[in-house]
Every structure is written in structure tokens, then in C-alpha cells.
Amino acid sequence: MVDVPYDRIADVPPAEVPEVELYHPKSWWTQYVFSQDAKVIAIQYSLTASAIGLVALVLSWLMRLQLGFPGTFSFIDANQYLQFITMHGMIMVIYLLTALFLGGFGNYLIPLMVGARDMVFPYVNMLSYWVYLLAVVVLASTFFVPGGPTGAGWTLYPPQAILSGTPGQDWGIVLMLASLILFIIGFTMGGLNYVVTVLQARTRGMTLMRLPLTVWGIFTATVMALLAFPALFVASVMMLFDRLLGTSFFMPALVEMGQQMKYGGGSPILFQHLFWFFGHPEVYIVALPAFGIVSDLISTHARKNIFGYRMMVWAIVGIGALSFVVWAHHMYVSGMHPHFGFFFATTTLIIAIPTAIKVYNWVLTLWRGDIHLTVPMLFALGFIITFVNGGLTGLFLGNVVVDVPLSDTMFVVAHFHMVMGVAPIMVVLGAIYHWYPKVTGRMLNDVLGKFHFWVTFLGAYLIFFPMHYLGLLGIPRRYHDIGEAAFIPSSAHTLNAFITVVALTVGVAQMVFLFNLVWSLFKGRPSGGNPWRATTLEWQTPETPPGHGNWGKELPVVYRWAYDYSVPGAAQDFIPQNQPPKATRAVQGAAP
Amino acid sequence: MVVAIVLLLVAVGSVLFHIYSPWWWTPIATNWSYIDHTISITFWITGVVFFAVIAFMAYCVFRFHHKEGRQAHYNPENKKLEWWLSVGTGIGVAAMLAPGLFVWHQFVTVPADATEIEVMGQQWQWSFRLPGKDGRMGTTDVRFVSSDNPMGLNPDDKHGQDDVVIASDDLHLPVGKPVKVLLRSLDVLHDFYVPEFRAKMDMVPGMVTYFWMTPIRTGTFDVLCAELCGAAHAQMRAKVIVDEESEYHAWLEKQKTFAELSGRNAVMRATYESGGK
Numbered sequence: 001m002v003d004v005p006y007d008r009i010a011d012v013p014p015a016e017v018p019e020v021e022l023y024h025p026k027s028w029w030t031q032y033v034f035s036q037d038a039k040v041i042a043i044q045y046s047l048t049a050s051a052i053g054l055v056a057l058v059l060s061w062l063m064r065l066q067l068g069f070p071g072t073f074s075f076i077d078a079n080q081y082l083q084f085i086t087m088h089g090m091i092m093v094i095y096l097l098t099a100l101f102l103g104g105f106g107n108y109l110i111p112l113m114v115g116a117r118d119m120v121f122p123y124v125n126m127l128s129y130w131v132y133l134l135a136v137v138v139l140a141s142t143f144f145v146p147g148g149p150t151g152a153g154w155t156l157y158p159p160q161a162i163l164s165g166t167p168g169q170d171w172g173i174v175l176m177l178a179s180l181i182l183f184i185i186g187f188t189m190g191g192l193n194y195v196v197t198v199l200q201a202r203t204r205g206m207t208l209m210r211l212p213l214t215v216w217g218i219f220t221a222t223v224m225a226l227l228a229f230p231a232l233f234v235a236s237v238m239m240l241f242d243r244l245l246g247t248s249f250f251m252p253a254l255v256e257m258g259q260q261m262k263y264g265g266g267s268p269i270l271f272q273h274l275f276w277f278f279g280h281p282e283v284y285i286v287a288l289p290a291f292g293i294v295s296d297l298i299s300t301h302a303r304k305n306i307f308g309y310r311m312m313v314w315a316i317v318g319i320g321a322l323s324f325v326v327w328a329h330h331m332y333v334s335g336m337h338p339h340f341g342f343f344f345a346t347t348t349l350i351i352a353i354p355t356a357i358k359v360y361n362w363v364l365t366l367w368r369g370d371i372h373l374t375v376p377m378l379f380a381l382g383f384i385i386t387f388v389n390g391g392l393t394g395l396f397l398g399n400v401v402v403d404v405p406l407s408d409t410m411f412v413v414a415h416f417h418m419v420m421g422v423a424p425i426m427v428v429l430g431a432i433y434h435w436y437p438k439v440t441g442r443m444l445n446d447v448l449g450k451f452h453f454w455v456t457f458l459g460a461y462l463i464f465f466p467m468h469y470l471g472l473l474g475i476p477r478r479y480h481d482i483g484e485a486a487f488i489p490s491s492a493h494t495l496n497a498f499i500t501v502v503a504l505t506v507g508v509a510q511m512v513f514l515f516n517l518v519w520s521l522f523k524g525r526p527s528g529g530n531p532w533r534a535t536t537l538e539w540q541t542p543e544t545p546p547g548h549g550n551w552g553k554e555l556p557v558v559y560r561w562a563y564d565y566s567v568p569g570a571a572q573d574f575i576p577q578n579q580p581p582k583a584t585r586a587v588q589g590a591a592p
Numbered sequence: 593m594v595v596a597i598v599l600l601l602v603a604v605g606s607v608l609f610h611i612y613s614p615w616w617w618t619p620i621a622t623n624w625s626y627i628d629h630t631i632s633i634t635f636w637i638t639g640v641v642f643f644a645v646i647a648f649m650a651y652c653v654f655r656f657h658h659k660e661g662r663q664a665h666y667n668p669e670n671k672k673l674e675w676w677l678s679v680g681t682g683i684g685v686a687a688m689l690a691p692g693l694f695v696w697h698q699f700v701t702v703p704a705d706a707t708e709i710e711v712m713g714q715q716w717q718w719s720f721r722l723p724g725k726d727g728r729m730g731t732t733d734v735r736f737v738s739s740d741n742p743m744g745l746n747p748d749d750k751h752g753q754d755d756v757v758i759a760s761d762d763l764h765l766p767v768g769k770p771v772k773v774l775l776r777s778l779d780v781l782h783d784f785y786v787p788e789f790r791a792k793m794d795m796v797p798g799m800v801t802y803f804w805m806t807p808i809r810t811g812t813f814d815v816l817c818a819e820l821c822g823a824a825h826a827q828m829r830a831k832v833i834v835d836e837e838s839e840y841h842a843w844l845e846k847q848k849t850f851a852e853l854s855g856r857n858a859v860m861r862a863t864y865e866s867g868g869k
Contacts, residue, residue, distance in 0.1 A: 079823050153820045159797060160780035165715045165822030252798025255737045255744075255778045257715065268781060268796055302656075304664035308674050333783065335775075335794045335801035338700035342693055349689045356681040357674065363645060364673075366652035368665035373595055373657060381595070381649065385602060388645050392638035395685075399692035401699055402630050405617070405790040408783060408818040458598075465606060469615035474787030476818045479826040485814040487618045487787050495615065566664035573663065 022549050023122050034130075036122035037548060038107045041129050043439070045103030048129075049096050052136050056091035059084045061507055068500025070481040079167040081480035082151030086168075087142075089154030090176070093282065094183060095136055097424055101289035102187070102225065103132060105431060106194050106218045108439070112538035113215050115203025115556045115578075117549045119193045128193070131186030138179040145171035153478060155279070158250040158271050162243040165257070174243060177236045184229045184236075194222045203537075205558030209313065210577070212536045212562040213306060216313055217292020220320040221285045227324070228281035235274035242266070272334055276327040283420050284323040288316055290427035291358055294380050296562070297430050298362055300534045301377035302369030303573050305563035308361045315354040322351045332403045341400040348398035352391070359388055370566065370573070374532075375449035379430025382457035383423050389461075390419025393468060408478075411471025414464045422460040429456070429513070436517075437531045441544050442524030448516040452509055459506035463499050470495065533574050536562050540576050596654035603646035607639065621788035621813060621834065622805040623770075626695040628790070634688050641684065699791070702804040706770040711763070712743055713775075713782030713795045716824040718815060719743050720763040724754025724849055734778060734797070744778070745850050753851040756844065762831040763815075766840040770806040785818035786832055794819050807834040 025031035035041060063084045066076045076084075107125070111118050119125045142149035150168035152161035160166050161173055168176075198211075198219045211219075238249040242263075250271040251263035299306040306312060328336060328344045362384055371377065393415040397403045406412065429452070436444050471477075474487055482488055530539040542552040556578040564575040620628060656662070708729060710721040721743060723729045730745050730752015737744040742759050745752045765771060775784055777795035785792045788811075791803045817828040835843065 078826065082820070082823070082825075151823075157781055157820070160820065160822055163780060163822070165780065165824075167823060253734045254780075254797045255714070255734055257779075258739070260735065260737070267798065269799075302664065303658075305666065305668050307667065308669045310669065311674050333793050335796045335799065338696075341696050341700070345692060345696070346689060349685045352685050353678060353681050357678060359645060360674075360677050363649045363652065366649060366656065368667070369652070369656050370662045370664040371653055371657045373653070378595070381599065381653070384649060385599065385646055388642055389606075392642055395638055395688060396631065396634050399630070399634065399688055401627055401692050401696040402634060404699070404792060405624075405627055405631075405787070407792070408785070458602075461602060466609065466613075466615075469609075469613045472617050473615045474618055476785065476816055478820045481826055483826060483829075485816065485829075486812070487814060489614070491614050563668070566666055568666055 022117055024548070034126060036118070036126045038111050038119045038122070038125060039439075039546065041125055042104050042107035044129050045099055045107060045132065048133055048136055049100040049104060052091055052140065053096035053100075055140070056088045056096060057507060057510065059088040059091075061504060063088065064500040064503040066480055068497040076480075078480045079151055080148075082153070082478070083149045083167055083172070085478060086151050086154055087139075087149050091139070092421065093154065093286070094180070095139060097286045097420075097428075098187070098225070098282070099132060100428060101286060101424070102194065102218060102222055103129065103190055105214075105289060105293065106222065107190070108435070109214055109538060110194055110197055110218060111201070112541065112546060112550060113212050113536055114198060114201060115206055115537050115551070115558060116197060116201035117551060117555070120197045120201050121193050124189045125193050128186050128190035131182055131189065135179045135182035135186060138175055138182060142168065142172045142175045142179075145175065147171055150176045155272075155275060156239070157275075158239055158242065158268055159252075159254060159263075162239065162251075163256050174240065177240045177243075180236045181233060181240075184233045187225060187229060191222045191226045194218065195226070203555045203558060206537075206577075209310070210558060210561045213292040213295040213309070213312055213316070214289070214536075215292065216316050217288040217290070217295075220316050221288040224281045224288070224320050224323065225285045228278045228285065230278075231274045232278035235271055235278070239271065269331075269334055269336055272331050273328070273336075276330045277324075280327040280330065281320075281323045283416075284319060286420050286424050288320060290383070290424040291316060293431050294383050294427045295358075295362065295365075296536065297376045297380040297427075297434055298365050299563055299565060300434075300532050301374050301380070302366055302371045303565045304365055304369040305561075305565055306361065307364040307367075308357075309561065309563060311357055312361055315357050318354045319351060322347065322354070326351060326398075329398050329400070329403070332400050333407050345398060345400040349395065352395060352398075355391055359384065359391070374433075375444070375446060375453055376430040376434040376532075378450065378453045378457075379426045379433065382453065383426035383430065386418050386426060386457075386461065386464075387423040389465070390415055390417075390423055394419060405474075406471060408476055409471035410475045410477055411468050413477045414467035414471060417467075418464045422464060426457065429453075432517075434532065435538075436520070437527030437544075438538060438541075439545055440521055440524070441527055442520050443527045443531060444520045444524060445516050448512055452513045452516065455509035455512075456506055459502050459509065462502045463506065466495055467499060533572070535564055535574050535576050537577055540578055593654065593657075596650045596657070599646060599650040599653060603643050603650070607643060610635070610639070618787045620790060621786075621809050621811060622790060622807055624699075624790040624805060626698065630688075630691050630695055633691055637684050637688055699803070702772050702802070703770050706772040706804050708772045708774055709763075709765075710774045710776060711784045711795070712778065713784065713817065713821070713828070714778040715780060715822050716817070716828040717760060718763075718784075718828070718830040719760070720758040721745075722756040722758070722844070722847075724756060726751055726754060729755055729774075730850070732776070737778060740854055747854070753849065755850045756847045757850050757853055758847060762833055764833045764835050764840055764843045765807055766837050767807050767810050767834050768837075770804060772802055772804045775801045775803075780821050781819045782817050782821050782828070783819035785816045786813045787816075788813050792818055810834045810836060 023036045066081050147168050147170040150172035152166050241247040242251050248263045248266035251266040253264040254261050295306050326348045328340050329348045529544040558577045566573045712719045728751045730749035732744045734744050775795040777797045782795040791805050793801050793803045813832045815830040
């Protein structure tokens with residue numbers, strides 16, 4: 001027998017978890033629309049995020065059409081191109097990935113995985129979703145207002161963002177800032193819920209060090225978001241004042257198109273500090289839930305405990321903390337004091353160490369495993385490759401002097417798409433294939449799933465890997481047309497056209513996925529309660545999909561960590577977290 | 593089996609693409625080959641790690657994929673292994689960071705004999721200014737900007753009168769002489785970006801930023817804007833021509849000073865206001 005921490009219920013103080021007063025819906029409206037059930041709210045968040053995410057997908061096709069075949073499409077001009085990149089970036093980072101990981105996966109999985117009946121503040125949880133929906137509606141409305149959405153880039157750098165040389169100066173930027181403010185209000189309500197639920201509503205026996213890594217990832221990301229989003233909030237409010245009231249928080253004295261403006265004394269770099277104080281943790285707000293979820297996918301589908309669980313937890317917490325002291329690595333060429341470069345390059349490269357530990361532990365979990373190449377496992381493998389690739393190119397951009405030639409080029413675009421676009425989306429897709437049976441009671445179609453994986457993974461890699469080399473060559477980002485420049489060979493245009501063709505193909509493959517989601521809802525193979533034979537609590541619910549209050553009459557009691565796969569001597573290759581040690585021993589005794 | 597091979601092919605293909613890529617950095621034109629060397633070191637270290645991790649993963653998939661009767665090994669942690677991997681990673685990180693910080697120190701230390709020149713950005717064009725015979729540039733303020741004084745020079749500063757002002761034309765620089773490039777913007781963020789120079793820096797309204805370099809070969813280079821500055825960002829272009837010393841001086845002789853330009857503008861305006869009499 002190996003020295004394992006699974007048989008330690010005696011160490012856990014038998015804290016009584018009081019039964020909570022659940023809100024019981026009285027009508028169809030309060031059950032499915034204005035629902036206070038975290039599972040319904042999770043689905044509302046996920047559907048809304050996916051809907052606005054599809055808009056971002058279409059915008060990316062339009063961008064690629066313009067980049068691959070500049071001048072061919074008369075309906076895309078420079079202004080529109082800038083509007084497309086801005087909305088694509090903002091939607092993907094905030095309204096899709098943040099909302100989906102925290103509002104979607106967080107709401108669905110936290111109560112089930114910690115053994116709670118619901119979030120601790122269900123009413124606030126419901127409000128969180130409706131404010132988020134309002135933020136999305138305000139954001140989407142900018143497509144229809146005079147002047148269209150803002151084209152300031154997703155970073156919204158002033159002074160450009162609020163001056164007339166940038167599209168969307170009238171309405172677009174104002175509504176964008178308003179939408180961000182709403183999003184942050186909505187998120188704060190949800191985020192407080194997730195944190196308090198993890199800290200206060202864990203069922204008996206569920207110690208912090210028995211939490212599945214999914215919960216650790218979402219929990220840490222939520223704490224970070226609660227600390228980071230306020231910086232964006234104040235920056236948005238201040239820029240809104242600069243734009244509407246003529247204040248000068250970020251606006252120095254300047255001349256616009258020959259006209260002396262009334263601004264004076266503000267600092268554009270101050271905005272950049274505020275933005276990236278939020279913006280860098282935001283990268284990890286998206287990455288940490290992905291880290292957590294992928295750990296559970298790998299462990300479950302390799303039938304093996306996650307390697308180095310404690311190190312994995314500390315790596316998540318350590319990365320979360322370190323990510324608050326690296327923000328200015330986005331600003332090496334911003335004109336801030338050059339000596340900052342020494343500090344921020346050092347902190348940035350140090351963060352590579354806990355991140356590397358996570359990667360090692362994922363691949364070491366595969367070592368001597370029993371690897372089932374299911375669709376979730378395939379997406380997990382795809383995640384590792386794209387994340388390793390994108391993480392390593394981060395070492396270029398974090399190392400201040402290497403960043404100087406590469407910043408603001410396509411290298412940066414390729415890097416962040418690989419590391420915080422493709423990699424987390426690999427996890428999102430793998431997670432959907434993994435948990436869809438719990439949410440619907442049916443399996444997604446496997447053949448369509450494998451097709452979807454291979455086209456998406458190989459396609460995304462073919463899009464973004466070669467793109468690094470366009471940046472190395474020196475092609476700047478945010479150019480709707482490279483135009484004439486002596487250093488750009490014609491082969492660069494060929495590569496751009498190739499990338500566009502692949503991007504459209506990957507886009508079409510997502511339609512296959514959408515079809516699978518709808519088709520399997522009606523025709524999918526019934527899954528039963530625990531199709532992947534997993535250990536964590538959400539697979540042990542009495543009903544699938546889990547009913548109101550999740551657990552029937554009695555809350556589950558947890559006796560072991562979340563990773564008892566292939567325990568030597570056990571009858572099955574998994575032992576659920578809520579299986580008492582006695583039962584295991586009896587089974588072990590019976591085993592030969 | 594197939595999955596393992598595809599994963600391995602991704603790793604091998606990436607390395608081959610890197611080796612045979614026709615898209616590579618431009619031939620360098622300044623002293624910043626140190627930066628290129630640091631990038632090369634980073635490519636080596638990260639390339640080895642990338643290949644090792646993906647190849648190991650592919651091997652695991654090949655060796656341990658599910659077969660009837662296979663049982664996974666139960667192994668929660670191995671402190672020794674985790675410790676060694678962390679130390680190894682730390683060494684690799686240090687091997688990239690140390691040269692990086694060393695070169696950054698050079699990058700931010702401007703040599704005393706560097707000549708100051710100024711580049712100014714505005715939507716969507718570049719202007720340049722060189723110190724005149726007195727070797728000093730006059731002060732500027734955005735409040736002085738007018739059609740007669742597009743760069744906003746202080747008309748009362750005597751050091752500014754002999755400054756060479758180059759609006760809507762190319763910049764020339766002498767080869768082999770270190771220059772400190774002072775950067776200024778009238779309206780929004782811009783970024784003076786010449787791929788062959790490697791160095792770049794944002795231009796921020798309300799402040800003066802800088803970088804330094806020594807051009808090491810003659811030639812004509814495209815100037816691009818690398819910080820999003822509005823609708824015509826992609827069209828904001830100019831050229832820098834690095835000349836031999838003698839050609840540079842021949843070019844410099846022909847340029848107009850601030851005093852000459854404002855004098856000429858004053859004469860033209862007087863002519864216009866007097867109705868051409």
C-alpha cells in the first residue's frame with residue numbers, strides 16, 4: 001500500500017453543516033427564467049456567453065477575410081476592421097471566457113463539487129446573471145448606434161479611445177465603458193457568492209485539501225477577479241468622465257487635427273497601469289479555471305490520481321498571487337520609467353516556475369496511466385500542447401529586452417491567442433464533452449466530437465503557430481492592410497491567405513459542434529449518473545440531471561480526496577469521494 | 593497509436609517549420625544585435641523544453657493508452673522529482689533572464705556622445721527635428737502648435753531658432769554615430785517603429801520618451817507606427833535613410849531651420865493679408 005492521504009476522515013472535525021432554507025420556485029417563471037438555482041443560472045450564463053461568443057467568432061472571420069485578401073471585400077474598411085478587432089477581443093476575453101468559466105462552470109460545478117445544495121446567496125446570484133445579460137445587451141447595441149462600436153482596440157488606450165480619429169467616438173466608446181461597468185457590478189455579485197460558497201458551504205469532510213482542482217482553479221480566479229476588476233472599474237469611470245464631462249484624468253494638453261483641445265494635465269500612462277493591473281490578472285482569471293478543470297479531465301480519463309496534488313494547489317495560489325506584480329510587462333515600450341523593466345521582467349519570468357510545475361504534473365499524470373482517449377482527454381492533450389507553446393513564447397515577451405522588437409507585432413497576437421485563446425477554449429470544449437452528460441443526462445456524439453477535436457486543434461495550431469513568424473519578421477498588429485514595405489516579402493501575403501482559409505475551416509467545424517449539442521440533447525445515448533466513472537461529488541448525485549437542492553434528503557459526507565483512481569486492491573478503478581472507508585475495506589478484503 | 597504519432601508530428605513539424613521558415617527577422621541595421629542574440633538563446637531553451645514535453649506526452653499516449661486489463665499506477669506525489677524539476681526550470685529561466693537584463697541595462701544607458709534628434713508623431717504623419725549649429729534643441733509645447741509652427745517649438749527660445757525642422761519628408765541619419773531618439777506626440781499614442789532597428793518606443797502626448805541606437809549600415813528603411821492611433825494607423829509611414837557621413841552633410845545643408853521656415857511663413861502670410869501687393 002502506498003502512503004496516501006485518502007483514509008483520513010478521523011482527522012476532520014465533524015463540523016455539522018446546517019440545512020439551509022432553499023428558495024423553492026413557485027411558477028415556471030421562477031423556475032426557468034428568474035431562477036435562483038445555480039444550475040439554471042449556470043446554463044443561462046453559458047448560453048448568453050456562447051451567443052455573444054458566436055458574434056466574436058463571426059467578427060474573427062471578417063478580420064481574417066480582410067487580412068488574407070486585403071482590398072477584395074469592399075464591405076470592410078479600415079474603420080470597420082478596427083471595430084471588429086476591438087469587439088472580438090473584448091467579447092472573447094471578458095464576455096465569453098470570464099463569464100463562461102466563472103458564471104457558467106463556476107455556478108454549475110461549485111455547489112455540486114463541494115457538496116452544497118446551492119450557492120449561499122441565491123437571490124444575488126440571480127441578479128448577477130441579469131446584470132451580466134444587461135451588460136451584454138448594451139455591448140451588442142453598439143453595433144446599431146450611430147458611428148458603430150468603438151475601434152479603440154480592446155485595450156481602449158486614451159487619448160485615442162475618446163478622440164475623433166477613432167471610430168465609435170460618439171456612442172461606441174461610451175456604451176462600451178458603460179457595459180464594462182455593468183459587467184463588473186454583475187460579476188462582483190456572482191464572485192462574492194462563489195468565494196463564500198467555497199469557504200462556508202462545503203459539506204462535512206470536504207476539507208480545502210480535498211477539493212477537486214476545478215474548484216481550486218475557479219475559487220482562486222474568482223478571488224483574483226474580485227481584486228482586479230475594481231481597477232478596470234475606476235479606469236472606466238474616469239475615462240467616461242474624460243469623454244462626457246471633459247475631465248482630464250488620462251488626457252494631457254493635446255492638439256487634435258490642428259485644433260487645440262481643452263484637456264490638460266492628465267496621464268495616458270496612468271490608464272495603462274490601471275488597465276493592466278486588471279488586465280494581467282485577467283489572463284490568469286481565464287487560465288486558472290482552465291488549469292483546474294484540465295487537471296480533473298486528465299486524472300479522470302487517465303484513471304490516475306493527479307500527480308502532486310498539493311504542489312498543484314500551491315502552484316495555483318502562487319500563480320494567482322504573483323500575477324498581481326507583473327502587470328507592467330505589457331508596458332515595456334509604453335514610455336514608463338525604463339528601470340521598471342528590471343523588476344517586471346524578473347517577476348514575470350519567476351511566474352514561469354509554478355506554471356512549469358503544473359505542466360510537468362499534467363504529463364506526469366499520464367505516465368503509467370490507463371489513458372482513455374475520449375473526446376475530453378483529446379481536448380486536454382490539445383490544451384497541453386497549445387498551452388506549452390503559448391507559455392514558452394511568453395518567456396520571449398516577458399524578458400523585457402526581447403519584447404522590444406516583438407511588442408505590437410503579430411508575434412504578440414499569436415502568443416496570446418495560443419495561450420489564452422486556444423488553450424482555454426480547448427479546456428472549455430473538453431469540459432463541455434465531459435459534463436454535458438451530467439447537465440442533460442445524455443452523451444454527446446463521439447464521432448462528431450472527434451472530428452470537431454481534430455479540425456479545431458490542428459486548425460488552431462496551423463493558424464497561430466506560423467503567425468509568430470510574421471511577427472518575428474516585423475509585421476505590426478492592428479493593421480487592416482500591411483501595404484507596401486520593403487521588408488515584407490510577398491510570401492507573407494501567401495501565408496496570411498493560408499491562415500484565413502484554415503480559420504474559416506475551423507469556424508465551420510464549430511457548427512458541427514453546435515449541431516452535436518442540439519442533436520444529442522434529443523438523440524444522444526443516455527449517460528446514466530456517472531458515465532466516466534469519476535470520483536468527484538457531482539457524479540454521485542441521486543438524480544441526473546441533479547434535481548432542485550442537488551442531494552435529495554441528505555448531504556453527502558466526504559471521506560477522501562478527489563483522486564482515488566486505480567487504488568491498489570480496490571474493487572473498481574475509482575473510489576467516489578463520498579464512499580466510506582469501511583465499505584472500501586470490505587471490498588478490499590473481498591478482493592484477491 | 594495514431595494520436596501519439598500526430599502529437600509527435602506536431603512537435604517535429606514545429607521544429608522543422610522553425611528551421612526552414614522563410615519568415616525571419618530583417619537584417620539588422622543598428623548595434624542591437626545583442627537583442628537578436630538574446631532571442632536566439634530564448635529560442636534554444638524554449639525549443640528544447642517544448643520538444644521534450646510534447647515528445648514525452650506522445651510517448652505516454654503511445655505506451656499507456658487504454659488496453660483491456662491495464663491498471664494505472666497509484667502514485668500521488670514524488671517530492672524529489674518535483675523538486676528537481678523546479679530547480680531545473682529555475683536554472684533555465686535564469687539563463688534567459690540574466691542576458692536579458694544585461695542587454696536591457698545597455699538599452700537604457702545612453703552613451704554620453706549620442707546626438708539628440710527628435711521624432712514627432714501626430715495623426716497620421718511623422719515630423720523630425722535635428723539640433724542646429726548650437727548642438728541643442730529648443731524647448732517645445734503643444735500650446736505653440738499652429739499652422740506656422742507644426743512642431744510646437746517655443747518661438748522665444750533662442751536654441752530653437754537654428755533647429756532643423758523636417759515636416760512631411762524623410763529623415764536622414766549618419767552611419768556609425770550613436771543617436772538618442774527623443775519621441776513626442778501631439779495627439780494620441782504612436783510608436784516609432786523601424787523593424788531593422790529592433791529598438792522601438794511609444795510616443796506619449798504630454799511627455800518625452802526616448803531610445804538610443806547606433807546605425808551600422810547605410811540604406812533606406814520603412815518607418816511604421818506600432819501603437820494603434822486611429823483610422824489611418826496602418827498608413828502612417830515615412831522613411832529613414834542612413835547615409836555615409838559626407839552624403840549626410842550634403843543633405844543637411846539643404847534643410848531649412850525653424851527660423852527660416854517661420855520667416856518664410858511670415859512673409860507669405862503678410863503677402864496674403866496685404867492682398868498680394
